[in-house]
Amino acid sequence: MSRTMNLTLNVWRQKDSKDSGEFEKYTEECKDISEHMSFLEMLDVVNERLIEKGKLPIAFDSDCREGICGTCSMVINGRPHGPWKKTTACQLHMREYKDGDVLYIEPWRAKSFPVLQDLMVDREALDSIVQAGGYISTNCGSAPDANSIQIGKEISDAAMDAAACIGCGACVAACPNSSAMLFTAAKLSHMNTLPQGKPEVAKRTIAMVEAMDKAGFGNCSNHLECEAACPKDIKATVIAEMNRGYAKASLLKR
Amino acid sequence: MSWFGNYIKSSIGAKHLMAITGLMLLGFVLAHMLGNLQIFMGQAAINAYAVKLQSLGVLLWIMRGGLVLAVLVHIYSAMRLVSMNSAARPVKYKMAFKDKSSFASRTMKWGGIILILFLIFHLVQLTLGGGPLKANFNLLDEYGRHDVYNMTVLGFQNVAVAASYLVAMLVLCFHLSHGVTSLFQSLGINHPKYNGMIKMAGPSIATLVLIGNCSMPIAVLAGWVKATV
Numbered sequence: 001m002s003r004t005m006n007l008t009l010n011v012w013r014q015k016d017s018k019d020s021g022e023f024e025k026y027t028e029e030c031k032d033i034s035e036h037m038s039f040l041e042m043l044d045v046v047n048e049r050l051i052e053k054g055k056l057p058i059a060f061d062s063d064c065r066e067g068i069c070g071t072c073s074m075v076i077n078g079r080p081h082g083p084w085k086k087t088t089a090c091q092l093h094m095r096e097y098k099d100g101d102v103l104y105i106e107p108w109r110a111k112s113f114p115v116l117q118d119l120m121v122d123r124e125a126l127d128s129i130v131q132a133g134g135y136i137s138t139n140c141g142s143a144p145d146a147n148s149i150q151i152g153k154e155i156s157d158a159a160m161d162a163a164a165c166i167g168c169g170a171c172v173a174a175c176p177n178s179s180a181m182l183f184t185a186a187k188l189s190h191m192n193t194l195p196q197g198k199p200e201v202a203k204r205t206i207a208m209v210e211a212m213d214k215a216g217f218g219n220c221s222n223h224l225e226c227e228a229a230c231p232k233d234i235k236a237t238v239i240a241e242m243n244r245g246y247a248k249a250s251l252l253k254r
Numbered sequence: 255m256s257w258f259g260n261y262i263k264s265s266i267g268a269k270h271l272m273a274i275t276g277l278m279l280l281g282f283v284l285a286h287m288l289g290n291l292q293i294f295m296g297q298a299a300i301n302a303y304a305v306k307l308q309s310l311g312v313l314l315w316i317m318r319g320g321l322v323l324a325v326l327v328h329i330y331s332a333m334r335l336v337s338m339n340s341a342a343r344p345v346k347y348k349m350a351f352k353d354k355s356s357f358a359s360r361t362m363k364w365g366g367i368i369l370i371l372f373l374i375f376h377l378v379q380l381t382l383g384g385g386p387l388k389a390n391f392n393l394l395d396e397y398g399r400h401d402v403y404n405m406t407v408l409g410f411q412n413v414a415v416a417a418s419y420l421v422a423m424l425v426l427c428f429h430l431s432h433g434v435t436s437l438f439q440s441l442g443i444n445h446p447k448y449n450g451m452i453k454m455a456g457p458s459i460a461t462l463v464l465i466g467n468c469s470m471p472i473a474v475l476a477g478w479v480k481a482t483v
């Protein structure tokens with residue numbers, strides 16, 4: 001027997017970036033939700049019922065629905081991506097909830113992430129940081145020999161841990177200061193740790209930190225809420241690396 | 255020098271100023287506490303210490319200057335960071351869940367404001383010799399030295415004064431318990447072998463400072479340390 005539940009949803013509804021927006025409460029539309037649904041499937045059901053009533057469905061972003069693309073941004077009862085550790089909203093399942101639960105669903109809140117509609121925000125500010133230096137410069141032409149660059153396991157593990165970042169922006173959403181330092185530091189750590197990224201470490205570090213500041217994100221106060229919210233378990237130690245690397249690049253680079 | 259200006263003006267530069275000035279202030283807090291604990295060694299010891307401190311002359315003024323500069327830069331950077339941070343989050347969440355932040359981390363701003371008010375009160379009372387307890391400031395001991403011992407003991411015998419010190423030290427304890435661990439992170443001092451120690455550094459140093467500094471007013475209130483006039 002599978003369990004079903006009736007929920008009360010309070011969802012942030014906002015027509016466009018200029019609208020002031022408000023919470024709207026849904027109960028009729030959230031009846032008989034199966035525990036086997038994912039959180040987004042539950043929202044799909046609610047949306048179908050809204051459409052049947054001739055109402056505007058709730059706008060939210062999603063793409064892969066398997067925890068790898070990072071688009072399903074929403075804050076569920078105060079936690080980005082909901083209550084499950086190391087899990088995106090699309091991978092959260094309704095078995096977490098029980099009959100009668102009341103949920104508040106809000107968009108990411110940051111000046112740098114303007115709300116486009118309802119739960120959808122514009123995360124282009126993160127792209128601007130990657131564009132500033134989240135790449136390596138290399139020659140085109142034939143592919144290099146495999147294994148021509150030897151990388152120790154500890155180094156590749158560290159770089160891959162940082163590379164797990166899917167750019168979802170939950171760190172910004174969770175941070176009381178809307179700081180993007182976990183994201184930026186993850187990208188820097190990923191690139192700067194590997195031999196391919198080494199030649200441009202100083203240039204990249206300065207460019208990405210400057211882009212981060214320019215985009216209007218806040219600063220790190222070491223609350224570590226980002227670490228708790230990150231679906232990919234990026235550790236705040238990358239921020240320490242960035243802090244050190246930025247001073248080194250700014251003060252010692254030729 | 256534009257590279258230096260860019261560094262100082264950046265978010266991370268502001269954090270570094272915060273951390274370096276915080277470290278300077280921490281050094282002062284620890285040295286100040288160790289000096290003052292000599293009150294337990296009696297009137298002669300602490301009054302002699304005060305004379306030695308005063309006799310440092312230029313060195314004392316350099317230290318004072320550095321300290322004033324540290325306080326000003328610390329406060330200026332704090333104001334910059336706080337205003338950038340609140341601008342970055344114009345709309346608050348209806349439901350805000352706290353997973354990893356602590357009471358200490360969330361009250362750095364308020365702790366700082368209380369500390370600066372306390373600092374002013376403390377300086378007026380014991381360095382400049384103003385305020386309600388002026389009379390104690392002019393005491394001299396048998397060798398004609400500034401009687402720091404009795405000034406302090408008589409001051410703490412006033413329950414309101416002692417209580418204000420105890421409260422301020424509790425506030426400092428919270429500020430340091432987050433701040434000291436935080437300054438390592440801000441400066442990027444970080445290594446898997448030492449991260450456990452760094453995490454403990456804030457709470458342990460803060461607790462030591464709390465115990466050390468509060469022991470003095472408590473000892474006076476309990477009558478363990480008595481005035482000699």
Ligand code: HEM
Pocket residue numbers: 220221222269272273275276277279280283328329332335336362363365366367369370426429430432433434436437438440441
């Ligand atoms: C005894 C005096 C003080 C000491 C020892 C001290 C120490 C520290 C330390 C070590 C930090 C951590 C720096 C970092 O995160 O890297 C800090 C942060 C902070 N301090 Fe102080 N501080 C003192 C007084 C003050 C005063 C007077 C103010 C403000 C009026 C203040 C406001 C702040 C704020 C707001 C932060 C957090 C900054 C942030 O991370 O956003 N502090 N303090």
Ligand code: SF4
Pocket residue numbers: 070164165166167168169170171172182183186226229230231232233234
């Ligand atoms: S660091 Fe984590 S929370 Fe931040 S964008 Fe990357 S995956 Fe998302």
Ligand code: FES
Pocket residue numbers: 061062063064065066067068069070071072088089090091
């Ligand atoms: S939809 Fe791709 S991570 Fe959730």
